[in-house]
Amino acid sequence: MYEFNYQKVESVSAAVAALKNADDGKFLAGGQTMLPTMKHRLASPSDVIDLSGIAELKGIKASADTVTIGAMTTHAEVAASPEVQKAIPALAGLAGNIGDPAVRNRGTLGGSIANNDPAADYPAAVIALGATVKTDRREIAGDDFFTGMFETALEEDEIIVSVSFPVPRAAAYMKFENPASRYAIVGVFVAETSDGIRIGVTGATPCAHRGLRLEAALAGKLDSAALDSVELPVDKMNSDIHASAEYRAHLVKVMAKRAVDACN
Amino acid sequence: MAADKQSVNMTVNGKPVSGEVESRTLLVHFLRENLRLTGTHVGCDTSQCGACVVLVNGKSVKSCTMLAVQADGAELVTIEGLANGSELHPMQQAFMDNHGLQCGFCTPGMIMSALDIVNRNGNDLDEATVRKELEGNICRCTGYHNIVKAVQAGAKAMGGGS
Numbered sequence: 244m245y246e247f248n249y250q251k252v253e254s255v256s257a258a259v260a261a262l263k264n265a266d267d268g269k270f271l272a273g274g275q276t277m278l279p280t281m282k283h284r285l286a287s288p289s290d291v292i293d294l295s296g297i298a299e300l301k302g303i304k305a306s307a308d309t310v311t312i313g314a315m316t317t318h319a320e321v322a323a324s325p326e327v328q329k330a331i332p333a334l335a336g337l338a339g340n341i342g343d344p345a346v347r348n349r350g351t352l353g354g355s356i357a358n359n360d361p362a363a364d365y366p367a368a369v370i371a372l373g374a375t376v377k378t379d380r381r382e383i384a385g386d387d388f389f390t391g392m393f394e395t396a397l398e399e400d401e402i403i404v405s406v407s408f409p410v411p412r413a414a415a416y417m418k419f420e421n422p423a424s425r426y427a428i429v430g431v432f433v434a435e436t437s438d439g440i441r442i443g444v445t446g447a448t449p450c451a452h453r454g455l456r457l458e459a460a461l462a463g464k465l466d467s468a469a470l471d472s473v474e475l476p477v478d479k480m481n482s483d484i485h486a487s488a489e490y491r492a493h494l495v496k497v498m499a500k501r502a503v504d505a506c507n
Numbered sequence: 508m509a510a511d512k513q514s515v516n517m518t519v520n521g522k523p524v525s526g527e528v529e530s531r532t533l534l535v536h537f538l539r540e541n542l543r544l545t546g547t548h549v550g551c552d553t554s555q556c557g558a559c560v561v562l563v564n565g566k567s568v569k570s571c572t573m574l575a576v577q578a579d580g581a582e583l584v585t586i587e588g589l590a591n592g593s594e595l596h597p598m599q600q601a602f603m604d605n606h607g608l609q610c611g612f613c614t615p616g617m618i619m620s621a622l623d624i625v626n627r628n629g630n631d632l633d634e635a636t637v638r639k640e641l642e643g644n645i646c647r648c649t650g651y652h653n654i655v656k657a658v659q660a661g662a663k664a665m666g667g668g669s
């Protein structure tokens with residue numbers, strides 16, 4: 244790992260100011276992606292600004308129709324939260340299945356979606372549930388947040404403060420996981436929301452996306468047989484040592500069907 | 508760039524320690540090189556093997572994936588903090604009794620993860636729970652079978668059962 248300047252800040256405004264003053268600064272959340280990347284010298288920020296001391300980025304608030312989770316809330320905290328388990332059990336289950344216990348004890352919601360790994364779990368939930376990402380300066384709709392592989396709508400110095408998830412009538416997440424890392428080879432999140440049935444797909448393509456073809460085939464009904472005839476574009480799928488594009492296209496349908504069945 | 512030095516203070520195995528570290532010093536290197544607590548191992552550079560697991564404020568953490576400065580003010584427990592003199596901790600004893608190790612490289616991380624599993628899931632653990640919870644700890648030797656048995660037995664012994 245190359246040298247860098249480290250500072251820990253206590254407020255969102257101090258974090259943004261520290262980043263603006265740095266040559267090439269980066270925020271540090273749980274470090275579960277950033278530190279391995281820096282060890283491999285794939286990233287070498289001049290300044291690392293630790294967000295762990297900012298109280299307003301932590302915690303979970305639930306109302307009758309929304310669950311709001313602070314960006315620095317760990318995967319383990321989301322998984323163990325009675326509020327999340329009650330309101331959106333599929334989201335608690337998703338968080339409890341990220342990586343392994345030690346990764347979940349450090350890794351955060353904000354870090355996961357800011358990083359937007361093509362195989363990350365949370366993006367599927369943010370898209371399917373129609374969540375809103377609140378930053379230090381604006382609100383970004385979940386549908387507009389993930390813009391490309393490892394790319395998001397965030398500006399360089401923008402901080403995610405929290406994510407608000409509308410409570411769905413029913414929801415389920417199914418992931419076909421990489422047995423070594425637990426990342427999603429394919430993950431499909433299905434939610435029956437006030438806005439109809441919405442589907443978020445991760446792992447399959449370079450960036451998590453809305454499963455519009457799958458949604459259209461369901462036509463508002465949670466009936467998995469309706470997905471049998473869907474044709475998914477194989478040429479848009481990722482292909483790597485873990486799974487070919489054809490296999491991923493197949494898995495999207497299988498995981499979608501399982502998630503639809505689990506909603507019922 | 509001039510090395511950016513930071514001073515850190517933490518409690519390790521019940522004793523206050525302090526030191527000067529570079530910002531980039533990983534917690535595992537602080538433990539092994541500054542404190543000479545070499546029971547915590549490094550088995551990979553991808554944060555996947557779990558040989559480096561320690562407890563930070565009571566929770567399992569991969570010490571290769573945390574900066575030493577991030578542990579400033581924290582309470583840590585490493586494998587060296589478990590035995591009481593020559594009397595092994597019940598989880599260590601269970602690994603010995605159940606042949607839960609061969610080369611032993613993964614064992615400190617396995618045992619520290621096992622303590623976190625007991626903290627969260629209690630003393631009566633079924634096999635499926637232990638296997639799922641040990642997903643972040645890799646062993647190249649044992650085939651896991653006896654590790655799972657050891658964790659179950661150690662958990663029971665920690666609760667006073669045998």
Ligand SMILES: Cc1cc2nc3c(=O)[nH]c(=O)nc-3n(C[C@H](O)[C@H](O)[C@H](O)COP(=O)(O)OP(=O)(O)OC[C@H]3O[C@@H](n4cnc5c(N)ncnc54)[C@H](O)[C@@H]3O)c2cc1C
Pocket residue numbers: 269270271272273274275276277278279294314315340341342343346349350351352353354355357358360362363364365397401402403404424425426427553554555
């Ligand atoms: C062994 C292993 C297995 C894993 N398995 C999975 C898995 O199964 N599924 C999965 O989804 N993930 C998995 N992960 C990734 C894990 O979930 C990470 O915790 C997550 O991707 C990054 O979160 P973090 O808090 O650690 O962020 P960091 O690594 O600290 O930061 C990641 C990026 O986000 C930026 N950032 C962080 N917080 C904010 C914020 N509030 N505002 C703006 N930018 C911010 C940082 O600047 C950095 O660029 C795994 C990781 C490991 C090491």
Ligand code: FES
Pocket residue numbers: 548549550551552553554555556557558559560569570571572
């Ligand atoms: S050395 Fe920390 S996970 Fe492998």
Ligand code: FES
Pocket residue numbers: 607608609610611612613614645646647648649
């Ligand atoms: S006993 Fe050798 S790696 Fe586990």
